[in-house]
Structure formats: C-alpha cells, structure tokens
C-alpha cells in the first residue's frame with residue numbers, strides 16, 4: 001500500500017455529464033482513507049497555473065446530480081511541452097500533491113502518462129459523451145448525451161409528422177458514430193450515416209421514397225459529425241430526389257449539458273472510487289475501464305495503443321513491434337467493439353423498415 005498525503009483531482013477535455021459524480025467519488029473515497037484532496041480547476045491548464053483548492057467533503061456536496069464540471073475544463077496545448085510539464089510538476093511539489101486522478105478523454109490519458117513517468121502517479125477515468133475510447137466499453141456522459149439526443153429527436157419527429165417532412169439530424173461524437181447509431185436505433189431513424197461504416201445513400205433514399213408511397217409522413221435521418229460535411233448536402237438530395245420537404249438540424253453543444261442519468265451517476269461513482277483504490281494500492285499510469293460490465297484497470301500505454309489500432313492509426317511497423325500475445329489481446333478488444341457496433345447498426349437497419 002503506497003503512502004499518500006494529498007492527491008489532486010481534475011477534469012480535462014470536453015465536459016461530460018457525470019464528471020461531477022466522479023469528482024465527488026474520488027474526493028470522498030480519498031478523504032475516507034485520511035488522504036487530503038486538492039480540487040484542480042481548469043484541467044491541466046489549471047494544474048500548470050496553480051489554480052486549486054483544498055477540498056472538504058462539503059465541497060462536493062449536492063453535485064452528483066449536476067451536469068458540466070464544478071472543476072471546469074480546458075484543452076491545454078502547453079501541457080504537451082516540456083516547459084508545461086515542468087511547470088505542472090513544480091506546482092505538484094509546491095502543493096504536496098503526490099498523486100492525481102484525471103477525468104477526461106484520450107488527450108487526458110496522454111497527460112496522465114506524462115505525469116506518471118515524471119513521478120506523479122496518475123490514474124485516468126474515461127469521461128466524454130463520445131464513447132470513443134476503445135479500451136473501455138463505456139465513457140461517462142454517453143448515456144446522458146444519448147438521452148438528450150433522443151428527447152430532441154422525438155420532438156423533431158412530432159413536427160415532421162405535422163408537416164409530412166424529413167429531418168436530417170447531425171449529432172456529436174467526433175470521429176465515432178456511437179451516439180448516432182444508438183440514438184438512431186432508439187428513435188427509429190430511417191437511415192443512420194456514420195464515418196466508420198459504409199453508407200448506401202441510394203438505398204436510404206429509396207427506403208424513404210417507398211415508405212412515403214406506403215403512407216408514412218415523417219422521417220428522421222441521423223448523421224454522425226464524423227461523416228464530415230455530409231448532413232446538409234444529404235438533406236438537399238433527399239428533398240430533390242423524393243420530393244419530400246426536408247430540414248437539417250445540428251444539435252450541437254446542447255448534447256453535452258444536462259443532469260446526468262442514473263447510468264452516468266452510478267458508473268462515475270464506481271469508477272471514481274475504483275481509481276482511488278488502485279492509486280492507493282500503488283498502481284499508476286492506468287486508466288479505469290468498463291469491460292463486459294466489470295470495472296477494471298488497464299495500462300494507459302496499452303489502452304492508447306488499442307485505441308489507435310481500432311481507429312486504424314497504427315503503422316504496419318508499429319503493429320509489427322507489438323509482442324504477439326499483447327497484439328492478440330488488443331485485437332480481441334477491437335473485434336468485440338466492432339462486433340457490438342455492427343450489431344447495433346444492423347439492428348437499427350432491420351427495425352427501421
């Protein structure tokens with residue numbers, strides 16, 4: 001059991017509902033072990049700028065139900081430099097911070113590794129609405145964002161029905177189509193277009209045309225933002241080729257706000273407590289993941305490589321350099337992830353007719 005006196009907690013990257021629940025769990029789990037907690041404001045930028053406050057239990061009172069992050073967030077370019085890193089380490093030393101829990105996406109994890117290497121043990125927790133971290137089945141905020149999306153699409157469907165229109169809705173997700181696929185399935189979208197799965201536009205238009213011929217008045221098409229510069233043009237083509245009046249809606253940042261759902265509050269709380277347990281056990285440079293409904297720890301370097309492998313960002317040389325046993329473990333994670341994505345996508349395709 002490593003000896004800690006004071007740890008820091010921060011949120012970094014795009015905010016996500018449930019981050020507050022994770023901050024609360026980290027704080028209270030550490031305090032229960034007699035370890036002090038510094039709330040670091042503004043992510044890694046705040047760490048470099050020494051923006052922090054010693055947290056008492058009351059500082060995280062009443063936040064489990066709140067969206068956004070009470071610690072604020074930022075994307076900090078300077079943190080990627082040696083100077084930025086030196087500043088952060090000096091601030092940790094000055095404030096007697098001997099460990100950090102960092103909540104965010106893949107950029108946050110790269111920062112966590114850099115800190116761990118330089119002697120500040122750091123544990124990452126996946127927090128992003130995108131669910132685009134390949135090492136974990138789930139990222140905090142995904143469920144809330146999708147519930148916001150389906151609520152908004154249900155509303156769009158009402159007005160589409162009244163006016164016999166089609167609405168093409170673009171949802172967030174960066175390069176990942178997870179929000180689009182699951183919210184499209186849950187709202188009965190007639191077509192879902194995402195960047196990572198080939199999309200048959202002709203077939204989608206034909207489906208809309210034939211459903212209209214059978215008397216259907218309203219149509220919802222969901223497009224992931226990862227299918228770049230596509231949704232608006234597709235809206236026009238639907239109208240031109242079917243004669244159905246069509247509208248385009250980009251949901252935007254509204255998807256990132258709101259009170260977290262039960263799923264996000266519970267998962268964030270479990271991950272927060274688990275992260276503190278692992279840190280105090282002496283583990284560092286790990287990310288907390290959900291794999292097959294269990295909370296587990298994974299080495300950050302391994303997790304980042306899995307992510308690159310899944311997204312096709314590893315060169316053949318980089319792949320060849322991975323030991324075979326490790327590579328086959330990584331491949332298994334990627335295959336399971338892809339199979340789940342395809343199962344959801346195909347279910348949406350089958351059930352929308």
Ligand code: F6P
Nearest residue numbers: 014128129130172173174225256
């Ligand atoms: O990663 C979360 C996310 O909301 C993505 O879905 C989106 O592409 C991006 O952040 C938007 O970033 P910003 O808030 O910096 O505009």
